Amino acid sequence: MRAVQWYRVLVVLITATAVFLPLGIVLYQSVLDAPFFQPSAKLSTSAFRFVFADSDFHRAFTTTALVALGMTLVAVPLGSVLAFLLVRTDLPGRSFLEPIVLIPIFLSPVVLGFGYVVAAGPVGFFTLWTKQVFGSAPWNLYSLASLTLIAGLTHIPYVFLYTSSALRGLGADLEEAARVAGAGAARIALSVSLPMVRPAILYSAVLVFFLGFELFGLPLILGDPGGLLVLSTYLYKLTNRLGVPSYQLMAVVAVAIIAVAFPLVYLQRRLIGASARFVTVGGKGLSPRPLPLGGWRWPAVALVLVWLGVTVLLPLSGVFLRAFVSSWGEGVRLAKVLTLENFGELLEYPNLVRGILNTLGIAIFGGALAVVWYTLIGLASHRWQSRWSRALDYLVMVPRGMPGLVAGLAFLWVFLFVRPLSPLRSTLFSVWLAYSVVWLAYGMRLISSALLQVSPDLEEAALTIGATRGQVTREVTLPLIRFGLIGSWLLVFMIFVREYSTGVYLLGPGTEVVGSLIVSLWATGAIDIVAALSVVNVVLVAAGLGVALRLGVRLHG
Amino acid sequence: MTTKLIRGLLVWFLWAAADPAYAADAKPIATAAPIVSAAEKEGKVVIYSTTDSVAAAPLLKDFGALHPKITVEYNDMNSTEVYNRFVSEVAAGGGSADLLWSSAMDLQIKLANDGSAQEYKSPEASGLPGWALWKNEAFGTTFEPITFVYNKRLLKPEEVPQSHAELVKLLKANPDRFKGKVTCYDPERSGIGFMLLTQDARTDPAFADTIKTYGKVGVKLYTSTGAMMERILSGEHLIGFNMIGSYAIGKQRKDPNLGVVYPKDYTLVMSRIALIPKVAKHPNAGKLFLDYLLSARGQEIIANKAVLFSLRSDVQGEYTAAALNKALGTSLKPIPVSTSLLVYLDQSKRLEFLKQWQEALGTK
Numbered sequence: 001m002r003a004v005q006w007y008r009v010l011v012v013l014i015t016a017t018a019v020f021l022p023l024g025i026v027l028y029q030s031v032l033d034a035p036f037f038q039p040s041a042k043l044s045t046s047a048f049r050f051v052f053a054d055s056d057f058h059r060a061f062t063t064t065a066l067v068a069l070g071m072t073l074v075a076v077p078l079g080s081v082l083a084f085l086l087v088r089t090d091l092p093g094r095s096f097l098e099p100i101v102l103i104p105i106f107l108s109p110v111v112l113g114f115g116y117v118v119a120a121g122p123v124g125f126f127t128l129w130t131k132q133v134f135g136s137a138p139w140n141l142y143s144l145a146s147l148t149l150i151a152g153l154t155h156i157p158y159v160f161l162y163t164s165s166a167l168r169g170l171g172a173d174l175e176e177a178a179r180v181a182g183a184g185a186a187r188i189a190l191s192v193s194l195p196m197v198r199p200a201i202l203y204s205a206v207l208v209f210f211l212g213f214e215l216f217g218l219p220l221i222l223g224d225p226g227g228l229l230v231l232s233t234y235l236y237k238l239t240n241r242l243g244v245p246s247y248q249l250m251a252v253v254a255v256a257i258i259a260v261a262f263p264l265v266y267l268q269r270r271l272i273g274a275s276a277r278f279v280t281v282g283g284k285g286l287s288p289r290p291l292p293l294g295g296w297r298w299p300a301v302a303l304v305l306v307w308l309g310v311t312v313l314l315p316l317s318g319v320f321l322r323a324f325v326s327s328w329g330e331g332v333r334l335a336k337v338l339t340l341e342n343f344g345e346l347l348e349y350p351n352l353v354r355g356i357l358n359t360l361g362i363a364i365f366g367g368a369l370a371v372v373w374y375t376l377i378g379l380a381s382h383r384w385q386s387r388w389s390r391a392l393d394y395l396v397m398v399p400r401g402m403p404g405l406v407a408g409l410a411f412l413w414v415f416l417f418v419r420p421l422s423p424l425r426s427t428l429f430s431v432w433l434a435y436s437v438v439w440l441a442y443g444m445r446l447i448s449s450a451l452l453q454v455s456p457d458l459e460e461a462a463l464t465i466g467a468t469r470g471q472v473t474r475e476v477t478l479p480l481i482r483f484g485l486i487g488s489w490l491l492v493f494m495i496f497v498r499e500y501s502t503g504v505y506l507l508g509p510g511t512e513v514v515g516s517l518i519v520s521l522w523a524t525g526a527i528d529i530v531a532a533l534s535v536v537n538v539v540l541v542a543a544g545l546g547v548a549l550r551l552g553v554r555l556h557g
Numbered sequence: 558m559t560t561k562l563i564r565g566l567l568v569w570f571l572w573a574a575a576d577p578a579y580a581a582d583a584k585p586i587a588t589a590a591p592i593v594s595a596a597e598k599e600g601k602v603v604i605y606s607t608t609d610s611v612a613a614a615p616l617l618k619d620f621g622a623l624h625p626k627i628t629v630e631y632n633d634m635n636s637t638e639v640y641n642r643f644v645s646e647v648a649a650g651g652g653s654a655d656l657l658w659s660s661a662m663d664l665q666i667k668l669a670n671d672g673s674a675q676e677y678k679s680p681e682a683s684g685l686p687g688w689a690l691w692k693n694e695a696f697g698t699t700f701e702p703i704t705f706v707y708n709k710r711l712l713k714p715e716e717v718p719q720s721h722a723e724l725v726k727l728l729k730a731n732p733d734r735f736k737g738k739v740t741c742y743d744p745e746r747s748g749i750g751f752m753l754l755t756q757d758a759r760t761d762p763a764f765a766d767t768i769k770t771y772g773k774v775g776v777k778l779y780t781s782t783g784a785m786m787e788r789i790l791s792g793e794h795l796i797g798f799n800m801i802g803s804y805a806i807g808k809q810r811k812d813p814n815l816g817v818v819y820p821k822d823y824t825l826v827m828s829r830i831a832l833i834p835k836v837a838k839h840p841n842a843g844k845l846f847l848d849y850l851l852s853a854r855g856q857e858i859i860a861n862k863a864v865l866f867s868l869r870s871d872v873q874g875e876y877t878a879a880a881l882n883k884a885l886g887t888s889l890k891p892i893p894v895s896t897s898l899l900v901y902l903d904q905s906k907r908l909e910f911l912k913q914w915q916e917a918l919g920t921k
């Protein structure tokens with residue numbers, strides 16, 4: 001028993017180190033008046049005073065809060081209904097739809113945003129077409145409402161993943177009971193299934209709201225022409241505002257974002273209450289049968305397809321179109337400008353192959369390794385009622401408070417100034433560690449959602465017949481959460497392929513990854529190559545996902 | 558007759574540049590022999606650069622052909638990253654790049670002025686104009702005109718403004734047509750954009766009125782020339798000013814719908830600055846690469862293959878200082894490689910300038 005406690009404390013300590021090293025640097029930096037490594041740096045509140053007195057900061061904070069709230073209100077209801085439809089009902093084509101609904105997460109928001117500009121911007125092909133047919137196109141892509149709606153729609157997959165993973169683990173007996181009592185699919189969804197996976201839905205709601213606070217790629221592209229400023233683009237602005245990068249001001253904004261995170265985690269814990277209320281994977285249970293939708297079948301399919309059309313088809317067609325033409329927009333006959341030149345140029349790009357291999361490596365193996373780490377953390381706090389385990393809950397949320405760009409810079413500092421780590425800086429390990437810490441919250445939530453549903457009676461039964469804690473973990477708990485683990489690995493794989501801002505500062509020979517290459521090329525304005533590279537990126541993820549799903553399907557059977 | 562001659566010369570030079578052996582015969586690089594052998598012993602040169610890999614590829618290839626014993630580790634990133642990475646690495650004491658090559662002229666001069674660059678009397682520096690050199694520490698390497706860029710499909714030839722004054726006149730005459738259709742760098746988010754705007758303030762006698770006019774048409778602000786050209790070509794915007802000419806010409810070669818104007822009243826010229834850090838681990842290789850960049854051979858590639866415009870007066874071709882001087886004469890205003898660039902790195906002066914800009918735009 002003592003050995004088990006040791007293992008748990010050790011996991012907490014290692015995780016805490018990985019989280020607090022970069023965070024500590026950021027916090028420390030925020031109370032200095034110059035970069036922390038400069039001898040002249042002194043303790044000061046000047047950075048806080050500068051930021052809090054800046055009217056741009058107030059504007060950015062308000063806008064961010066509105067966007068975060070709005071996108072949560074869009075994503076959570078739609079995402080959980082989507083999960084119910086795909087997991088629990090006889091929705092036509094659901095096995096075909098399932099991988100497709102995840103696509104918005106695979107795409108770097110920078111690319112997605114650009115796709116929207118090409119498709120639905122003021123001179124986008126869809127806009128021009130609408131104008132031709134209806135006389136006018138009544139939307140403004142660069143408005144706050146559009147940004148919120150697009151952010152909400154593109155974040156539906158996060159809610160879907162958490163909710164569907166929980167729904168899959170749900171015993172079907174309660175739903176069966178409701179059906180026998182005469183309830184329809186909608187009634188069952190709203191009164192039985194979805195309430196039972198409330199922890200997963202609330203987790204995802206908090207995460208989506210929080211993601212709103214660190215939204216970067218979309219507002220970067222869509223906020224530009226309308227002058228919309230959110231916290232992360234404000235932070236980006238600060239890199240140049242004073243000519244030389246003002247780390248202390250950036251750190252203050254990061255601290256402000258982290259300060260928003262803590263009450264959210266607290267709120268989340270309060271809302272969930274006693275997790276035992278939601279235990280549903282017991283020793284016995286019916287294998288779930290799909291609920292018949294009846295007359296709702298086709299309207300439900302239509303709803304899903306409209307969402308996919310707006311969120312996937314529209315921006316992707318923009319990106320793909322852009323990749324195969326030399327120019328577009330008002331007065332351009334697309335048939336005349338078709339070209340493969342963008343891909344030719346991409347092929348000539350140095351380090352492309354290494355970048356692709358690195359990306360795959362970090363996504364497949366790094367992703368698996370990250371899931372192992374997350375699982376260790378999850379198991380460490382599993383059935384462990386102590387202050388340590390509560391601390392862990394907060395701990396894993398903390399890194400999400402650091403926008404990717406800041407986290408990347410902080411990790412560069414860690415690898416520069418922590419001597420034993422410095423030989424590892426120009427290896428993929430640095431990128432892996434940064435990614436794993438930044439995405440800790442996501443992976444963890446999926447795993448703990450799964451763990452939450454494992455009934456203690458199974459574990460206790462094993463303990464009663466003399467199994468050790470380790471045996472229980474290996475023979476009972478882990479097999480029960482294997483779907484959660486696979487889902488988690490998938491999620492992490494996709495996110496690592498797409499991740500763009502964290503790797504920017506760690507980018508160098510040997511550590512090139514596609515996401516960061518896209519950002520780096522975007523910054524130089526090489527949009528032809530960016531479009532081609534985005535297509536390659538999408539194809540890579542699609543291929544990876546296809547393989548993983550086949551594997552998953554086999555494991556299901 | 559003259560165009561024929563120029564075209565003939567151009568073809569000749571393209572051919573000469575395409576054949577490294579020929580170019581080498583014509584103009585050897587003047588690096589001292591001991592430095593060359595020390596550099597070969599070092600075997601490696603690490604470069605942090607803002608010039609993207611695609612544009613730099615012909616330079617790296619040719620340098621590799623000249624010095625097969627030296628591996629070039631080329632890192633392209635944006636100007637803020639170059640600066641951030643360098644100062645962080647220097648502070649950590651683990652060594653850094655052997656050559657910094659960046660278009661953020663002010664940050665490069667700041668590094669040199671703060672004592673981060675080492676002195677090197679490059680034998681090739683004699684080919685440079687005086688304004689492009691600072692204390693044998695910071696070296697201008699290119700001659701990139703700052704231009705207007707417009708959409709040829711949507712702007713009639715007779716409408717195209719040929720000077721800053723004409724641009725202002727055009728916008729004043731058609732405020733509705735150009736509403737939201739004009740674009741430039743955001744000086745708050747882009748270091749280069751800020752630098753160019755302060756140069757405008759120095760050079761344009763009617764600057765206050767000019768920026769007020771930009772404000773009236775609701776100028777749209779971006780952070781890269783590429784992003785602006787994309788939106789100009791699509792017709793979302795019509796015209797952009799303070800666009801980096803080298804990128805514009807590169808784009809124009811692929812899409813002839815892009816129009817490029819060298820403003821007749823004044824054309825700013827920026828230069829990518831190279832410096833060798835004191836902490837360089839391969840200082841001799843750094844010197845060798847610097848000499849190569851400044852040499853006639855390197856500059857010919859800069860002019861004709863990388864299309865970044867050569868700085869040397871003895872390099873001929875369309876994209877050279879020589880050709881621009883001939884066409885534009887005294888209206889060319891090179892931004893000097895000097896400490897005058899540091900003025901606006903002073904926080905209060907910078908914020909003051911930005912405030913003036915925002916007030917003119919009516920965003921504050």
